[in-house]
Amino acid sequence: MQFRKSYPSILFLAIALGATAARASQAPVPPATTVPKPTAQVTDELGRKVKVTTDVRRIVSLAPNLTETVYALGLQERLAGDTDYCDYPKEAAGKPHVGGPMSPSIEAIVALQPDLVLATTSINRVETVAALERVGIAVYVSDPHSVEGLLAGIRKIADITGASASGKSMVDDLQARLDSLHASLNGSTPCRVLFVVWSSPLISIGQGTFIADALKLAGAESVVKSTRNWPEMSLEEVIRLRPEYLVFARGHDDPDAGNLDALRKKPVYRDLKPVREGHVVSVSDSIDRPAPRMIDAIEALAHQLHPEVFAALRDDFGPRDWDSASWLPAKAGAKEGYLCGR
Amino acid sequence: MRPLTPRRLLSVCAILAGVLFVVVVLSLRLGAYSISSGDIVMTLINRVIGRTNQIPSEFNLVVFGLRLPRIALGILVGASLSVAGAGFQALLRNPLADPYVLGVSSGAALGAILSLSLAPHSPLAMQGAAFLGAVGTIAAVYFLGRRGGQLDSSTLLLAGIISASFLSAIISFLMTTLAGRDLRGMAFWLMGDLSSAPPADPGRWFGWLFFVFFIAAGAIYTTASDLNLILTGEEEARHLGVHVGRVKLVVYVSASLLTGLAVSVSGSIGYVGLLVPHVIRMIFGSDYRLLIPATAIGGAIAIVFADTLARMVVAPTELPVGAMTALAGAPVFIYLLRRRMR
Amino acid sequence: MSGEADSARTGAGSASGSFPPGSGQNPARVLVEQATYAYAATGRDAPEFTLGPISFEGDRREVISILGPNASGKSTMLKLLAGVLKPLSGRVQIDGSDASELDPRVRAQRVALVQQESALLFPLRVWEYVLQGRYPYGRRLRFQSAQDCRMAENALLQVGADDLRDRWMEQLSGGEKQRVILARSLAQEPSLLLLDEPTQHLDIGGKVELLRRLRRLADENRFTVVVVTHELNLAAEFSDRIVLLQKGKCMRSGEPTEVYQRDLLEQVFQAPLEVHMSVTGKPRVLVRDPDIAAARPGWTIDPN
Numbered sequence: 001m002q003f004r005k006s007y008p009s010i011l012f013l014a015i016a017l018g019a020t021a022a023r024a025s026q027a028p029v030p031p032a033t034t035v036p037k038p039t040a041q042v043t044d045e046l047g048r049k050v051k052v053t054t055d056v057r058r059i060v061s062l063a064p065n066l067t068e069t070v071y072a073l074g075l076q077e078r079l080a081g082d083t084d085y086c087d088y089p090k091e092a093a094g095k096p097h098v099g100g101p102m103s104p105s106i107e108a109i110v111a112l113q114p115d116l117v118l119a120t121t122s123i124n125r126v127e128t129v130a131a132l133e134r135v136g137i138a139v140y141v142s143d144p145h146s147v148e149g150l151l152a153g154i155r156k157i158a159d160i161t162g163a164s165a166s167g168k169s170m171v172d173d174l175q176a177r178l179d180s181l182h183a184s185l186n187g188s189t190p191c192r193v194l195f196v197v198w199s200s201p202l203i204s205i206g207q208g209t210f211i212a213d214a215l216k217l218a219g220a221e222s223v224v225k226s227t228r229n230w231p232e233m234s235l236e237e238v239i240r241l242r243p244e245y246l247v248f249a250r251g252h253d254d255p256d257a258g259n260l261d262a263l264r265k266k267p268v269y270r271d272l273k274p275v276r277e278g279h280v281v282s283v284s285d286s287i288d289r290p291a292p293r294m295i296d297a298i299e300a301l302a303h304q305l306h307p308e309v310f311a312a313l314r315d316d317f318g319p320r321d322w323d324s325a326s327w328l329p330a331k332a333g334a335k336e337g338y339l340c341g342r
Numbered sequence: 343m344r345p346l347t348p349r350r351l352l353s354v355c356a357i358l359a360g361v362l363f364v365v366v367v368l369s370l371r372l373g374a375y376s377i378s379s380g381d382i383v384m385t386l387i388n389r390v391i392g393r394t395n396q397i398p399s400e401f402n403l404v405v406f407g408l409r410l411p412r413i414a415l416g417i418l419v420g421a422s423l424s425v426a427g428a429g430f431q432a433l434l435r436n437p438l439a440d441p442y443v444l445g446v447s448s449g450a451a452l453g454a455i456l457s458l459s460l461a462p463h464s465p466l467a468m469q470g471a472a473f474l475g476a477v478g479t480i481a482a483v484y485f486l487g488r489r490g491g492q493l494d495s496s497t498l499l500l501a502g503i504i505s506a507s508f509l510s511a512i513i514s515f516l517m518t519t520l521a522g523r524d525l526r527g528m529a530f531w532l533m534g535d536l537s538s539a540p541p542a543d544p545g546r547w548f549g550w551l552f553f554v555f556f557i558a559a560g561a562i563y564t565t566a567s568d569l570n571l572i573l574t575g576e577e578e579a580r581h582l583g584v585h586v587g588r589v590k591l592v593v594y595v596s597a598s599l600l601t602g603l604a605v606s607v608s609g610s611i612g613y614v615g616l617l618v619p620h621v622i623r624m625i626f627g628s629d630y631r632l633l634i635p636a637t638a639i640g641g642a643i644a645i646v647f648a649d650t651l652a653r654m655v656v657a658p659t660e661l662p663v664g665a666m667t668a669l670a671g672a673p674v675f676i677y678l679l680r681r682r683m684r
Numbered sequence: 685m686s687g688e689a690d691s692a693r694t695g696a697g698s699a700s701g702s703f704p705p706g707s708g709q710n711p712a713r714v715l716v717e718q719a720t721y722a723y724a725a726t727g728r729d730a731p732e733f734t735l736g737p738i739s740f741e742g743d744r745r746e747v748i749s750i751l752g753p754n755a756s757g758k759s760t761m762l763k764l765l766a767g768v769l770k771p772l773s774g775r776v777q778i779d780g781s782d783a784s785e786l787d788p789r790v791r792a793q794r795v796a797l798v799q800q801e802s803a804l805l806f807p808l809r810v811w812e813y814v815l816q817g818r819y820p821y822g823r824r825l826r827f828q829s830a831q832d833c834r835m836a837e838n839a840l841l842q843v844g845a846d847d848l849r850d851r852w853m854e855q856l857s858g859g860e861k862q863r864v865i866l867a868r869s870l871a872q873e874p875s876l877l878l879l880d881e882p883t884q885h886l887d888i889g890g891k892v893e894l895l896r897r898l899r900r901l902a903d904e905n906r907f908t909v910v911v912v913t914h915e916l917n918l919a920a921e922f923s924d925r926i927v928l929l930q931k932g933k934c935m936r937s938g939e940p941t942e943v944y945q946r947d948l949l950e951q952v953f954q955a956p957l958e959v960h961m962s963v964t965g966k967p968r969v970l971v972r973d974p975d976i977a978a979a980r981p982g983w984t985i986d987p988n
Contacts, residue, residue, distance in 0.1 A: 099659035108374035583792035
């Protein structure tokens with residue numbers, strides 16, 4: 001009985017407090033600079049319509065691959081901030097940091113007063129993008145699923161930031177390298193490889209990933225036909241699938257990945273055909289980073305998987321340093337003879 | 343003999359509100375974007391008296407767009423979780439009960455994960471789905487936890503634990519098998535994270551949240567003196583005229599709603615609902631007429647403080663607030679245990 | 685500690701409001717008339733256990749003891765008196781109203797059931813515990829008034845636990861705890877005080893003290909006390925009325941001297957017993973040595 005009597009007063013109190021809270025937190029006035037700069041509407045790779053100023057002076061990058069892209073486009077002077085993880089090129093580590101890619105400080109980003117923030121679906125969270133939208137900062141979200149998409153994305157970012165010329169020339173170069181690679185590999189049977197993301201537990205790649213696409217361009221195909229992005233598998237499955245090559249990504253955490261001697265000592269692994277035959281290849285981990293260096297990694301992989309095809313090139317140009325951004329054009333006309341598919 | 347008087351109730355609440363005020367001021371002051379205390383005060387005053395155009399747009403943005411909403415959310419979540427925890431401890435007659443023991447947060451997590459995989463780019467959908475998941479679990483556990491038509495403490499506890507494990511198993515299954523979706527956001531959600539941005543109209547959103555909070559917390563508060571009696575024995579309480587069945591139902595539904603509310607906007611922040619009631623009891627006694635408002639304010643203090651720490655400890659990276667409560671929670675828990683043993 | 689001090693008593697037994705003002709009627713405090721009850725395992729089975737019909741009356745200042753072997757329905761009878769169970773036929777009335785029909789709040793103002801203590805979850809002070817007895821008189825959030833504090837204070841004095849006031853419940857000894865529980869029931873200002881085997885865990889000194897106290901409380905507060913107990917002799921000493929049950933039937937109800945008949949007791953308790961009179965005029969029950977009785981037939985004194 002007392003319970004029912006207190007209903008009206010509680011209701012009243014709740015409404016009153018709710019109304020007070022509502023009044024106190026109206027949406028903030030979006031930031032207006034002293035002179036409003038002309039803006040253009042841009043559609044990002046998620047289909048979002050973003051208003052970006054036509055004169056982008058300050059960029060904040062929220063992912064390592066985007067930072068690399070910014071440097072490759074020659075825009076490093078305009079990079080106002082990046083994340084703790086941005087490590088390539090080395091100068092990027094010296095830029096002001098806004099935190100990790102997954103949990104950057106919105107305030108730090110605001111403090112840098114960016115004209116444009118670059119984010120990507122592969123490592124950033126949708127909450128971060130939403131929070132930045134809410135405070136009125138233009139965010140371009142990149143969403144590459146293939147190498148082709150990557151190149152198109154780089155073009156777009158170049159156009160938005162006013163670096164169209166260097167963007168076009170870089171992308172054209174990269175495309176040319178890929179075309180030449182394609183031509184060299186034309187006719188070669190793709191190598192059946194198992195791409196190892198992580199050894200224990202054994203994790204490989206799905207058909208929808210970037211790496212799968214990169215493999216195709218490098219003249220290889222993943223033996224794992226899964227729709228999940230990072231399928232976990234058992235060694236039994238590996239034996240059943242009979243890959244010709246094992247490919248490891250060489251990263252900071254795992255610089256010894258793909259070390260043949262170590263694998264030769266590992267139980268079960270040492271009995272796998274690729275290990276016995278020495279068909280173990282490691283590539284730089286930039287094969288998983290959607291940035292220009294990926295093309296280098298693809299080329300490196302192609303060279304290791306199809307040595308006969310590229311032997312002539314090697315003789316002409318000497319050993320290549322795959323970690324530097326070298327832009328040597330590929331020579332057309334490859335020799336016959338290949339290791340894969342036999 | 344010093345029974346609880348309205349005056350003591352108000353003075354305790356005033357003291358705690360004072361502490362909360364200090365913590366809020368601290369939280370307003372600290373952040374990646376540097377803004378002096380004087381500027382903060384000016385911004386607040388200008389806003390309150392309506393001179394919004396006098397405030398530099400960035401101050402407005404940082405104070406009202408970023409920090410205040412986060413603080414307000416922290417207060418809401420902290421108060422909800424603590425009151426829910428205190429309620430469950432009485433309902434289940436178990437000092438180890440926390441708001442998640444009856445599976446509400448697992449249901450919410452399931453809703454969140456389904457929303458994340460079906461509509462990955464809408465944080466608002468995730469909140470709604472999480473709340474729906476919570477409500478569904480509340481209903482299911484209610485029907486499972488009845489015995490002879492009434493809620494029975496031990497049956498309810500068992501039903502809740504079983505539901506929680508079952509739902510967690512489903513969540514684990516989904517997290518490993520959902521095709522192609524990177525459920526990165528889930529990791530943050532499961533830890534508890536206050537950085538979710540309110541939607542474009544924060545006024546209504548906060549108004550609605552606080553409205554639900556006051557209704558549910560108010561409902562529990564009307565049963566405060568009943569709970570005092572129930573804690574000394576259910577049969578005894580019945581003989582003293584307490585409507586035990588009705589009280590249990592009210593506490594169950596309200597505490598679960600509070601938990602669902604908190605969890606759907608901030609994920610499952612741990613330890614607060616368990617420990618804050620105990621700490622308040624240690625300082626102010628077990629009388630629920632005082633405990634409920636005191637834990638509400640105490641929980642708000644705890645969360646705002648923990649969130650401030652989480653933002654500053656490894657700045658500019660922002661830790662999820664759940665990580666901070668877990669770190670601080672364990673030692674506090676051990677200390678409480680030892681005091682009880684003495 | 686002498687519990688006789690009653691200077692602070694402010695007529696705690698008056699329980700104002702239990703009679704409609706101006707009613708000339710003064711019904712017996714407790715009226716049980718042909719009350720019956722039955723338990724069955726499920727609703728449709730034949731009753732496993734039937735209680736009644738039972739009739740007895742209790743007036744103010746009376747102590748009534750319900751005796752009987754185990755499973756004779758004593759606790760059920762107590763529950764009927766407490767209004768927790770509704771009699772299948774007949775009636776159980778307290779101050780003229782059916783116990784089970786009363787609003788729980790009003791019933792709590794009239795009937796207090798003293799139970800064994802249950803484990804407390806959180807630390808509680810004695811005075812807080814006793815103050816909970818005032819719950820039936822409070823409104824809304826139930827902030828206790830000065831009147832409530834006075835009643836609780838009285839209750840503690842009456843049980844001689846006044847000095848325990850600021851102690852923690854969990855620190856009390858068994859006897860102290862029981863007194864505090866009794867005090868809480870007294871704080872309800874009941875017309876009827878019910879106790880279910882309160883002497884179980886007490887030593888003989890404790891038993892005597894408790895029953896003596898109940899006797900005194902019944903006198904001072906002018907309420908009725910109904911005790912379920914196994915203590916035949918103490919019950920005889922301190923009760924005004926005895927209700928003797930066996931397998932749910934009321935074998936006899938009346939004054940101790942009427943009820944304590946050797947044959948009847950032997951039949952009910954299935955034990956060799958003999959009944960003597962004490963110097964105070966109250967019957968005493970002793971275990972009879974069967975051999976002696978056989979040797980000297982007729983030695984037991986029949987107080988009739």
